[in-house]
Amino acid sequence: MKHKPRKRFGQNFLHDQQVIDRIIACVAPQAGDLLIEIGPGQAALTGPLLASGAELHVLEIDRELVSRLQTLFSGNTNITIHPCDALQTSLPRIAGNRPFRLIGNLPYNISTPLIFHILQWHEQLVDMHFMLQKEVVDRMAAGPGSRTYGRLSVMTQFRCSVTPLFDVLPESFTPVPRVCSSIVRLQPRKTPLTDAGSKGSLERVVTTAFSQRRKTLRNSLKSLFTTEQLTAAGIDPGQRAEQLSLSQFAALGRSLSYHED
Ligand code: SAM
Numbered sequence: 001m002k003h004k005p006r007k008r009f010g011q012n013f014l015h016d017q018q019v020i021d022r023i024i025a026c027v028a029p030q031a032g033d034l035l036i037e038i039g040p041g042q043a044a045l046t047g048p049l050l051a052s053g054a055e056l057h058v059l060e061i062d063r064e065l066v067s068r069l070q071t072l073f074s075g076n077t078n079i080t081i082h083p084c085d086a087l088q089t090s091l092p093r094i095a096g097n098r099p100f101r102l103i104g105n106l107p108y109n110i111s112t113p114l115i116f117h118i119l120q121w122h123e124q125l126v127d128m129h130f131m132l133q134k135e136v137v138d139r140m141a142a143g144p145g146s147r148t149y150g151r152l153s154v155m156t157q158f159r160c161s162v163t164p165l166f167d168v169l170p171e172s173f174t175p176v177p178r179v180c181s182s183i184v185r186l187q188p189r190k191t192p193l194t195d196a197g198s199k200g201s202l203e204r205v206v207t208t209a210f211s212q213r214r215k216t217l218r219n220s221l222k223s224l225f226t227t228e229q230l231t232a233a234g235i236d237p238g239q240r241a242e243q244l245s246l247s248q249f250a251a252l253g254r255s256l257s258y259h260e261d
Helices: 017-027 046-051 063-072 108-119 134-141 151-159 201-211 227-232 246-260
Strands: 034-038 055-060 079-083 100-105 125-133 160-168 181-188
Touching: 017 046, 017 125, 017 160, 017 181, 034 046, 046 055, 055 063, 063 079, 108 125, 108 134, 108 151, 125 134, 125 160, 134 151, 134 160, 134 181, 151 160, 151 201, 151 246, 201 246, 227 246
Parallel strands: 034 055, 034 100, 055 079, 100 125
Antiparallel strands: 125 181, 160 181
């Protein structure tokens, strides 16, 4: 029987073979790789990933799809199917604390929280290839001064280099989504871009600054810094969050951990 796509799990299944081939060529999986795929669905990417000889772990929330995958890949010892919610799962535990590569045509309804969840393991991640809403990839790759530059851009770029690869039309999926999609490659930085202070301080500064992005930093950051502290960190209090570079946000992260110590 055909699977009825479930909207609540963001199910838009990729059927365009050219797009599938292009994604696999970008990922270039190798025997010896440890791959984790989030949301294998009806196995559009799973089959070709497995054909490379890599060790593959897939995380799928939909029990009906899990049982189809178990039937489809029964007897294949290179794949482990994990019936779980990727948002509640420790990927390093799945990987047995080995370095791993991550792939996913991500459910669009949870893609941003999922990216933040995943970025916490940037040190164990070799690379990531994701299909996302084009608008999300644009936000990830945006620089200062752009309307789309925000928390997602700063936090992703601070941890990873971001390479948008190509766009995918809605007609490549069943059911057809209302939005255009893009493939993006994220490569975690081997060494931090710069010191951003103690754990969590950059995230606090960035979240607070962009929660009122039209306000000047003097106002949007007043719960964290006095005007004098902003100036001492080399920041013009009359600027807005969208004008700050990654290194300026890092300077604020350092300043926050210094004066909160
Ligand atoms: N990879 C398939 C493809 O390219 O056709 C399916 C992509 S579909 C956009 C997203 C998949 O993620 C679905 O199979 C859905 O059931 C699964 N999914 C949704 N939320 C999830 C979650 N929290 N954890 C794991 N899988 C999830």
